Amino acid sequence: MDSRTLCLGTLILGDASGYEIRKMFEEGPFAHFQDAGYGSIYPALRKLLDEGLVAIIAPAPEATEGERGHPDKKIYAITDAGRAAFREALAITPGRDKIRSDACFLMFFADWLEPAHLARVFDDYLAHFKDRAAFVKSLDPEGVPPGRLFTRGLGVAFYEAIAAYMEANRDMLMQTRPAAPVEPARPADAAE
Amino acid sequence: MDSRTLCLGTLILGDASGYEIRKMFEEGPFAHFQDAGYGSIYPALRKLLDEGLVAIIAPAPEATEGERGHPDKKIYAITDAGRAAFREALAITPGRDKIRSDACFLMFFADWLEPAHLARVFDDYLAHFKDRAAFVKSLDPEGVPPGRLFTRGLGVAFYEAIAAYMEANRDMLMQTRPAAPVEPARPADAAE
DNA sequence: ATAACCATGTAAATGGTTACATGATTAG
DNA sequence: CTAATCATGTAACCATTTACATGGTTAT
Numbered sequence: 533m534d535s536r537t538l539c540l541g542t543l544i545l546g547d548a549s550g551y552e553i554r555k556m557f558e559e560g561p562f563a564h565f566q567d568a569g570y571g572s573i574y575p576a577l578r579k580l581l582d583e584g585l586v587a588i589i590a591p592a593p594e595a596t597e598g599e600r601g602h603p604d605k606k607i608y609a610i611t612d613a614g615r616a617a618f619r620e621a622l623a624i625t626p627g628r629d630k631i632r633s634d635a636c637f638l639m640f641f642a643d644w645l646e647p648a649h650l651a652r653v654f655d656d657y658l659a660h661f662k663d664r665a666a667f668v669k670s671l672d673p674e675g676v677p678p679g680r681l682f683t684r685g686l687g688v689a690f691y692e693a694i695a696a697y698m699e700a701n702r703d704m705l706m707q708t709r710p711a712a713p714v715e716p717a718r719p720a721d722a723a724e
Numbered sequence: 725m726d727s728r729t730l731c732l733g734t735l736i737l738g739d740a741s742g743y744e745i746r747k748m749f750e751e752g753p754f755a756h757f758q759d760a761g762y763g764s765i766y767p768a769l770r771k772l773l774d775e776g777l778v779a780i781i782a783p784a785p786e787a788t789e790g791e792r793g794h795p796d797k798k799i800y801a802i803t804d805a806g807r808a809a810f811r812e813a814l815a816i817t818p819g820r821d822k823i824r825s826d827a828c829f830l831m832f833f834a835d836w837l838e839p840a841h842l843a844r845v846f847d848d849y850l851a852h853f854k855d856r857a858a859f860v861k862s863l864d865p866e867g868v869p870p871g872r873l874f875t876r877g878l879g880v881a882f883y884e885a886i887a888a889y890m891e892a893n894r895d896m897l898m899q900t901r902p903a904a905p906v907e908p909a910r911p912a913d914a915a916e
Numbered sequence: 917a918t919a920a921c922c923a924t925g926t927a928a929a930t931g932g933t934t935a936c937a938t939g940a941t942t943a944g
Numbered sequence: 945c946t947a948a949t950c951a952t953g954t955a956a957c958c959a960t961t962t963a964c965a966t967g968g969t970t971a972t
Contacts, residue, residue, distance in 0.1 A: 533824065534931080535931080538829075544833070549951075550952065550953085551950065551951050551952075561832070562829075562832075565825035565828035565829065566824060566825070566829060567822055567824070568932090569932075570953080571933055571935095578953090602940060602941070602950060602951055602952095603951095605952085606951090619836055622833055622836050624830075626825075626829075626845060627826060629824065630759055630825075631759070632758060632759070632822040632823075634818035634819060636756075636878065637757065639874060639875055639878075640871050640872055641733065641736070642869070642870060644736075652817075653817070677835050678897055678899055679832050679833055682832075682834065683832040685889060685893060686828065686889055689888070690882060690889075692885070693881045693884070696881070701877060704874060705874040741923075742925085743922065743923050762923095763925090763959095763962075767925090767959095794924095795923095918971105920971085921970080922967100923968080924965105924966085924967095925965085927962100927963090927965105928964100930960085931959090931960080932958085934958090935955090937954085939950105941950070941951095942947100942950090943946100943947090943948080943949095
């Protein structure tokens, strides 16, 4: 999915600045399945603006009275043309997920790493998934449409499954005992 | 992780041609956390060759007698210098996983999709995870070192958790009933 | 024979990351 | 007053993807 469509998607959720769009990818609702940095967001917004798919409604309506906030902040809003383009972009058949996990690559080659390094990589990775699971679970489901709830739940299922597996198999990876992975007794087993 | 290190990693597992390396990313042991196409593998191998980190041991030792196979097939092997470079490359602190899932993005915006399209996207995605889980589970664990077993198990845990969640929440996404995601009773809940 | 698969590679285009450059605001 | 965070943007670099170009082998 190109950055332009990604930006349109964030603006469907509400008007936002480039900075705020960035945060949605870093720690917001898209964090577990998409990413985008400033270097792709700002050029994308510029293009969308040129094409009339978004508009600047700046310097933020509320800012005119009282508190002024950041003067050069630009709030973007999606236009009708933008909504049409977005709907069209969603009509594609999605390709396979693209994943690049350097941490998994390192753990795959556990026997090539110094034990202390391996432990650090492992613990950081596990802590991250636990944090993310807790964060997504802390979000209020009130009034959120099914698609977004579904995706949240998918993220939690994914984070928690990884965390549970990692905790159950830490010793194996650290070479302290078993020769085969311990299954953390999943109910899914019954379904197969 | 750059393509060169990725190629070195595959060659640690055994001598291989560019075509075979590609397959390891497409459906082999790296499939769930790394990816690389011909367009990045062949140039990477060329560079590694120039740097002396890999060598061509072609046209495959066994090919000299009897069956000849494909004449221009080149089998690459990692060199001692390559192993040293690989070990050094693994000493990094890995960055966050990079994930780009267009399918999740589409499902997030379920209410913007035609129901038939949504169902197709959903079913394809689910089928893929079930296939992958079955495939990884079918692999023989005999003699495989802990790091690789651990990563396999992680892949299975991840594939199965997603498949189980999706099956439990299909109706929710398709708007046919509940307003909140159904939890497929995970044992992980007890641990928190 | 014909399709599917094995096999290698390049070139152009695309797209993303990183580093740079700047400056205001807010909380301690 | 100082650090963290908010805020925008560009340019150079890097990497990957896609399309092209070619041809041998194996199974039906």
